[in-house]
Each structure stands twice: as C-alpha cells, then as structure tokens.
Amino acid sequence: MIERIAALGRSGLDILEAMGRSGMVLFHALWAWPNVRTSFPLLVKQIYAVGVLSMVIIVVSGLFIGMVLALQGYNILNRYGSEQALGQMVALTLLRELGPVVTALLFAGRAGSALTAEIGLMKTTEQLASMEMIGVDPLRRIVSPRFWAGFICMPTLALIFSSVGVLGAYAVGVLWLGVDGGSFWSNMQGSVEWGEDVMNGFIKSVVFGVVVTWIAVFQGYDTVPTSEGISRSTTRTVVYASLAVLGLDFILTAVMFGEL
C-alpha cells in the first residue's frame, strides 16, 4: 500500500522534473539564437527538412479537406437553398479551426516524429556527448535551429493549408457543382474578417508550432538512449503533441471566439 503511494509520488515528481528539463531545453534553445552568422545555414537546412519536405502532405491534405468540406457543405446548404454561402462556410472553417489544427497534427506526425527520432539517435549514438567533448554546445548546434525552424514553418504551412483548402473548395463548389463563382467569393469576403479570422488562426498556428516543436525536440533530447527508448519517445511526441494541440485549440478558441 505504502509502496503504491510512494510510486504515485515518484511519478508525480518525475513529471515535474521532466517539465523542468523541457523548460530548460526551451530556454537554452531560445537563448542560443543570437549567433546569427553560424546559425543561419543550419536554420535554412532545418527549414528545408521541417518545412519544405512537409509541404507535399500539407498541400495534398489541404486540397482534399477543402474539397470534402465543399461537397458536404453543398449537400447541407443546398437543402436550404443557400448554397452560395458555401464559400463563407469553407473559409471560416478552414481559417478558424481546420487550418491550424489539422496542419499541427500532420506537422506533429510528419516533422515532429522525424525531429525526435533524429535527435534521439544522435543521443543514442553519443554524438551529442562527443559534441560536448569538443566544446560545441549541442543545444545551440542541434536543438536551437530545429526549434526555430518549427516555429517558422508551422504557421507558414498552416497558411498554405488554408489557401489550398479554399482553392479546393472553389474547384469542387464552383467548377464542379456549379455554385455561382461571384457569390462564392463575395460571400466569403463579406464574412471573413482579416483581424478576427485570419489573424486569430495565424496566432493559433504559431502557438501550435511552438508547442509541437518543443515537445518533439525535448522528447528527442530526453530520450532513453536505447533503440526501444527512441521508438517510445517518437510515439510519445506524436501522442503528446496531438493532445496538446487539441487541448490548446479548445482554450484558444474559447478565448478568441467564445464569451470569455
């Protein structure tokens, strides 16, 4: 009995400790930024790995989600004879919710897991330790550019996702199902507010970007240096990041669009 309580307390302490370590990793990664000249090529390389390589999946899923939204929306709106509201429905759904959230989930699966596995393998093969031996700070050299790359790429990807989704909806709604193109765009422009919808969605994607990259980088840096440990922390990255994104999305939505 006592042992169980002790184990509970120990796991609580472990969680607290992990949070402390992750906070320190984040702090160091941010602190390490100012060295622009040497960091910039590293950053470009990471933006390529994190952003450019994620673009295919983002564009394809954005296109399909936009098209599906248009199909479903058309079916429902058509029943009330208001299918010209399709544009505004698709645009608001994409900009406010689906753009940031689905991008963050895909980003966690595509880029986050890769970051964790990469850093985890570096730790397991003691590359990080040997870097420290020769006087290179692994947080600065490895973690910091990856963190900043995620911070930059995630909002960009979310913007691309939303745009492609709107275009997909246009293709299905206007070109295929025959909604009037003029009212599709004008209804959209009438109801979408730059500050309210586009900017709030952008803020969401920035927050998700930070959280997902932070979790991914930390899980890699903190992995148990075995092959099993890497697999576990990669899984954990995807699970934690997805849960964090969905939970934060609720809070952010409540603050931005709710009555809070």
Added chain:
Amino acid sequence: MRGRTLELAVGGFMLIGLLAIIFLALRVSGLSMNSSEETYRVVAKFENIGGLTVRAKVTMAGVTIGRVSNIYLDKEDFVGVVEMDIYKQFNNLSSDASAAILTAGGLGEKYIGLIQGAELDNLTDGSEIYDTQSALVLEDLIAKFLVGRVSDEP
C-alpha cells in the same frame, strides 16, 4: 551545388507562404483600405434592436455606407441605442433620414437600412436619427397573429 538547391527550395517555400498570406488577405478576407476610412458617428434609438450586432452593416439603397459600432440600453427611456460609424464620403445624409432594422433574406443577419429624408440640414458627428423603425421580431408577429385569430372566432 547541393547547398544551392537547398536554399532555393527554402526560398520557394517562403515565397509560397507569402503568396498564401496575400491570397488569404486579398481574396478570402477581402481586405481593403476601406476599413481605416474616416467615419462620423450617428446615434439612433430603437424600441427593439432584435438581434442586431456590433459590426453589422449600415446600408442605404442596399449599398454599405457604414458599420454599427456600439449598442447599449438607454437606462432612462429603456430603448436600445445604436451607434453607427458612417463613412465620411457620405456626408450629405439629411437630418430627417429614417433608420430601420432589416433582415437579410428574411432569416439572415440583421442590418440597418437608412432612407434619405427631405431636410436640407445634414447629419453630422454625434447627431441623432429620430425616425426609427424597430426590428421585426418574428415571435411578436406570431403572437399577434394567434391572438387576432382567436378573437376573430365567433
């Protein structure tokens, strides 16, 4: 050469991101410079504003000429007070113009429709529109209709 293609790819990525934000700004949200246009404020009191919201359109002859900027209750007369910002370019509305709360498409969003009057003086910043027509509240209409039907019966 390898580094060059990498940088090109990243540059292209950033460019696409920039295009996306421009697309969202201009095409999707219809952002234009009108939002920062100069306005003057006009007040109108309504018996019932019935679901009018802040940022609703103010129109004349169907053309948007302003936005509702504030709605509150007059604590003495118990009427809804609606403040609207009207674009400066429409500065020749007569002071006896009338305002009505209308509903787009019968069930859609509420907006204010102004109708030009005959007076030669113009509405200026802070002036009030006296001739107002409240929102059509569907429940009231139904209630009246039902009461009317009951009293008609022999």
